[in-house]
Amino acid sequence: MSGETLKVSLRITNGFALDVAFDVPPGVTVLFGPSGSGKSTTLSAIAGLVRPSSGRISIGDDVWFDSAEKTHVAVHRRRVAFVFQSLALFPHMTALENVVYGMERALDPGSRAKRAVALLERLRVPHLADRKPRTFSGGEAQRVALARALATSPRVILLDEPFSALDRELRIELISDLRESIRELDVPVLFVTHHRQEARALGERLVLLEGGRVQRIGKVAELATGTDASFDETPLDADRMLEP
């Protein structure tokens, strides 16, 4: 399963107009652009939460969506790890129950719990196992949400600005932890952000989105050094707030 590339080509015509095509090889690809550029909608379409008007989404040999063949694999059969901006931890479940929720149900409960504890440990929050989300700090909630997403043995990881609510230090710490966890999985990761520093810290490749279209595809390194005007000159309010 490792080494698969996610191929995305989709158009949405009703309501918000979106027309994008790009590949996501294993590793982190940053989906960058101002708010309203279509980043979240693109993620939702890949996950199957939104059905595109036309196009094709595939991973390895599996086709998740193909308008020509009328293929549309249901959300819950895609094995996509989605970390939402709001995190969406289940408030009535403990951290452990949240993490176990998405695990393959073929596993027996004992080994599921064991794996969940291991994941919470890796993300440095084993002490939260029996606590419910309302008692978590912002950073703790992020870590549990990441553990829950990684627990599904995902084929693709989609991160929708998961660190937007955190302060700078916490964000840097989490990004380095996340980078380690993702490297082992060797799956395509699409990381939505409009923070340049996050993009630089986490990403290898970058897809620049604007007004529902791909403006540019390249390496984070070249784009971030200022060789590409459209990247560094994108007006981003939240990014300015991040600067000390």
Place this chain on the structure above:
Amino acid sequence: MELAPLVLSFQIAATATVVAAVLGIGLATLLANTRFPGRDLVDVIATAPIVLPPTVLGYYLLVALGRRSAIGHAFEAIFGSSIVFTRTGAVVAATVGALPLVVKSARAALEGVEPTLMRAARTLGAGPARAFFTVQLPLAGRGIVAALMLAFARSLGDFGITLMVAGDIPGETQTASLAIYDAIQEHRDAAALGMVLTLTTIAIAILYAVNKLTGGRDVR
């Protein structure tokens, strides 16, 4: 104080609440989570008993469930007794009165659950049914329990629909609300007062509990 009508009222209200719970939560789920043609019409019909006169509702039920109707006929062939003017009819009457409360409140409770949580459940491999039973329903739990308590209180107090569909047969369909009416007609004021106070106490206790149950969530 006459106990028999009160006991009968409790039995009928409890049964009606169970029936209204199954039908009402099912309808509420359908209305909250799906889009289908005629959805607004279903919503209106499910809510209509709140505003329609009991006599009108009773009339429809008599036509639909009476001994000469298809449903009434089939029921009698299977169970050996008719729906109307029996305890079954009283349960049907109480259920119809309570159903809109369950549908309205349960729907609001289900729609009040953050949609992203259901999306998260789906991306975590849960099909629509699992997402509903493990995330949406538990999180709407308080609102739904409150809805069922209101339904019970409403069933306990029904007068008009019961009278139309089930009559006023002592020991069979004479619930407390009907017995109060009869007692006053016959100047048995003490008997009426006992039942009046009992029903009032129960209604107030239920409303208080419902406020506690739903208020706690709003504050947070």
